[in-house]
Amino acid sequence: MAFDLVINKGTFIWGCSTNFKPQLGSHSGFIGNFRYELLHNHKCSSLSVLAQRATIHVQDDNPLVHNDNKGFHKDINMLPKPLTSIGVSSSESDGSKVRVAYQGLPGAYSEDAALKAYPECETVPCDEFEAAFKAVELWLVDKAVLPIENSVGGSIHRNYDLLLRHRLHIVGEVQLHVNHCLLGLPGVTKEELKSVVSHPQALAQCEVVLNELGVDKIGAHDTAVAAKTVAMNCVRHTGAVASSRAAQIYGLNILAERIQDDDDNVTRFLVLAREPIIPGTDRPYKTSIVFSIEEGPGVLFKALSVFSMRNINLSKIESRPLKQRPLRVVDDSNEGSAKYFDYLFYIDFEASMAEPRAQNALGQLQLLAEKV
Known part of the structure; x- marks a missing residue:
């Protein structure tokens, strides 16, 4: 199985990129007159170039180290402890490897994505998404790999919001095929399971198989936490839904593979760094921007048409409420008031900012948008 690592060739505020078909002939670059402060000022009513990238092809990913006494990996207590957003502190590094932060414990799908992007990297677990952002900002790690969208579960809105809050640039993208595995203690069969632990989204994505087994579903913070919990508690009739790497790390058996309802279950991850990469026109690129607009008939249509009239394909559109001004009163008559949300619009388009x-x-969009 293969995935695509997209390297941002330039981004102004922060950027993001994904793979798309080269025949589209799109590229990406930067605009010199945009200022970084546009995204960092928390009015968030501005349009900003978030990121751009080119496509590089990378290759895809058994299990089992078992401790007879404990039922889990003999080195489980030696695994790195996750960084926290409140107490982010440095950890030892010999400086020879790229350090990449991810959310979760060792064995999480995000760690798989980090290792696919940087096979020789040193992965650094973080307890939450914001801790991973801070780890890059504070020079504790070189990069962060964080999920932004799943083909089944949709967008990860928390990371969209954090992109505006932190001074990072999108410099690449990884697409990871999710292989949900049913894990159990050595010697246990799947028919013996009475309950299964995992992240609620993973449980929902494996509903058919789990319902056939008739097990109780128990939510966990993430899939790797579920695997670690089963390994450490040694409850024979409890299993976990997690990755095959989690089985290796925590000494669990893989009772069944690819138990997800949808075989085409893909998560898109962004690679974030402190410094942008300047885009060119040497290959296909993707550019990411965010903007807000004044309300009015057809305003959003006009904003999006600046790309259509130049034959620029939009690969992603996402909207988030503008938190600084969430509601606007339309009608405050005695008969009641109608209110609606103001929004930020995130756009990924297939073109380089090095292209006229x-x-x-974006020059025309500045005239239409409330702020750029």
Whole structure:
């Protein structure tokens, strides 16, 4: 199985990128007159170039180290402890490897994505998404790999919001095929299981198989936490839904593979760094921006048309409520008031900011958007 690592060639505020078909002929770059402070000022009513990237092809990913006394990996207590957003502190490094932060424990799908992006990297677990952002900002790690979208579960809105809050650039993208495995203690069969632990989204994505087994579903913070819990508690009739790497790390048996309802279950991850990469026109690129608009008939249509009229394909559109001004009163008559949300719009488009057509599109968008 293969995945695509997209390297951002330039981004102004922060950027993001994903793979798309080269025949589209799109590229990405930067706009010199945009200022970083546009995203960092917390008015968030601005349009900003978030990221851009080119495509590089990388290759895809059994199990089992078992401790007869404990039922889990003999080195389980030696695994790195997750960084926290409140108490982010440095950890030892010999400086020879790229350090990549991810959310979760060792064995999480995010760690798989980090290792696919940087096979020789040193992975650094974080207890939550914001801790991973801070770890990059504070120079504790070189990169962070964080999920932004799943083909089944949709967008990870928390990370969209954090992108605006932190001074990081999108410099790449990884697409990871999810292989949900049913894990259990050595010697246990799947028919013996009475309950299964995992992240609620993973449980929902494996509903058919789990319902056939008739097990109780128990939520956990993430899939790796579920695997670790089963290994450490040594409850024979409890299993976990997690990755095959989690089985190796925590000494569990894989009772069944690919138990997800949808075989085409793909998570898209962003690679974040402190410094941007300047885009060019040498290959296909993707650019990510965010903007807000004044309300009015057809305003959003006009904003999006600046790309269509220049034959620039939009690969992703996401909206988030503008938190600084969440509601606007339309009608405050005695008969009642109608209110609606103001939004930020996140756009990924397949073109390089080194191309005049992309520069002209964003120049026209500045005239239509409330702020750029």
